[in-house]
Amino acid sequence: MRLLLLGGTEFVGRALTEDALARGWEVTIFHRGTHAPPQGTHALHGDRTAEGGLAALAEGEWDAVVDTWAGAPSVVRDSARLLADRVGHCAYVSSRSVYAFPVPAGSARGEDAPLVEGSPDDGEMPYAESKRGGELAVLDAFGERALLVRAGLIVGPYENIGRLPWWLNRVARGGPVLAPGPRDLALQFVDVRDLASWTLDALEAGRSGPYDLVSPPGHATMAELLAECVRVTGADAELRWKDPEAVLAAGVEPWWELPFWLPPGELLDGMYGADVSRALAAGLRCRPVAETVADTWAWLQAIGGTAPQRPDRRVVGLEPEREAKLL
Template identity: 70%
Template sequence: MRLLVLGGTEFVGRAVVEAALGRGWEVTVFHRGRHRPPPGVRSLHGDRTAPGGLAALAADGGAWDAVVDTWSAAPRAVHEAARLLSGRAGRYVYVSSRSVYAWPVPAGAGEDAPLVEGAAADAAASDYARDKRGGELAAVAAFGTGGSLLVRAGLILGPYENVGRLPWWLTRIARGGPVLAPGPRELAVQLIDVRDLAAWLLTAVERELGGPFDLVGPPGHTTMGELLEACVRVTGADAELRWYEPEVILDAGIAPWTELPVWVPPGGEAYDAMHRADVSRALATGLVCRPVEETVADTWRWLTGIGGVAPRRPDRTGAGLDPGVEARVLAGGGGVAGTTPGEGASDD
């Protein structure tokens, strides 16, 4: 098959490109040239945010079985690209987000949950949820419901991550010593390895699927304990997880999700929205999720291979807990030891 990826040099786009090449597909990437794409692709250069930024794509005259677009800012870029390619591609795959659902998102919500109002195609960037919904609407306007595939991703982790979630945990645990671990240890979390997302996406293209799909691992696929204990094992660090109840963390003024990536305290609207989604539609269409240990190990291998400093998207704020705040909470005691170096979880 012939695939065009708009971007294709970082995180999700790169994972899609590598997976497509692994299937023997012909891959073209359209990007700004800031990062080198994987070997074996054909490159076109342009900046979608600049006047005339699609000129190289317009002049190329190529045709593709599918286009993959991961754009996250103002939907104008999706609108213009989709209109340009509507007669030259079989379908348009837009990697969206579960953030497009109207708040509060009830536990067990699926693709039929209420949506936010999408930003207009000609609007400037507004907020992430409205921009992503605007991108969806732009794709559907150009390719129709059947010709557009809306991949509403949840929490994505894995190699090439440029958001700073799993790399932050790996870096912190690699430093060793007591580590503030947000409990409860058995707290179920929903995440998806970027390579599993890419594999499902390409199979969906082959099957000519259309419409919206929530894409994240099933509830209970892993837990905070399994995730952080895997980080201890793969880094080989002299680290000890100290598990704290949510109330202690919140009382210390620590922000869930941002200061302690991945973690959201149970029982609230945020937890229901982020970690209790119904993904039965994706599972029924072939979604397979690898063990979290594999995601963690491969991310650590990639991170150490690039010198231990993960790339960071300029439109995302830094994630992670200030060491001074962590030290203050740890000094106050009250945490429960969970994992000691070289051992699995214990129940002391």
């Protein structure tokens, strides 16, 4: 397979690149040149947001292209139109955020659930509308050759959002750790390497249409996730569990100050209530949470303990002084 990656040097793009190279595919990376591409790839440089920034893609043919863009849908539109006649299939890494909220309590949502509004011609929009506009841009250009990978919470090595790295570094510091309950809170996330593997398999098989890409509900619980953080770091950490009502009453912001954690309610049902039967039937396999946590910790240690941070995303995590006061 000849694969073109729009991006390919960070997190999802890097996982896709490494997996494709391991398969013996010919991999071309189109990026701005701010990060070194993995060895064995062919690099093309350009800024998709600048006038004439796609010039390096004016020639060439590929079997498949993967686009992970999360900004203005018009950027996805321009590259998709340019490549549609010279690329076999297109996978767009979208998000489950494209589904309309609120979600009825206890209802599992699949790919047929209502969607937010979006347009392929939009400029910068809120995240959900941007991803939906990107989907429409790819569908307009590639039609039945378009694969929409609606990812849920993505974790694993190379994470540049900071959720799992924050928990690992916090537990590694040791001492009392504020652990938000309930302990059996059922999480849904996907290891970036499992997402990459499934996406490339789906491209090779010629799959199309939308797929929710996240683990089955209850793949791990909050207690299992934090217990693995304690185990792999070897830290002298004491998990102090607090009921969700107490955490909220203390003014803690769910998701951002305590990554992964959401209290019972509409947001929890929407984030961790996905029906992923379609992806499972199409070959999705999710590695154990223990492997994801251990490999992420090994990667963190290898780079000095500080994970990269995307400049367009909010920094996550509870400040130490604030946690100490709450405890």
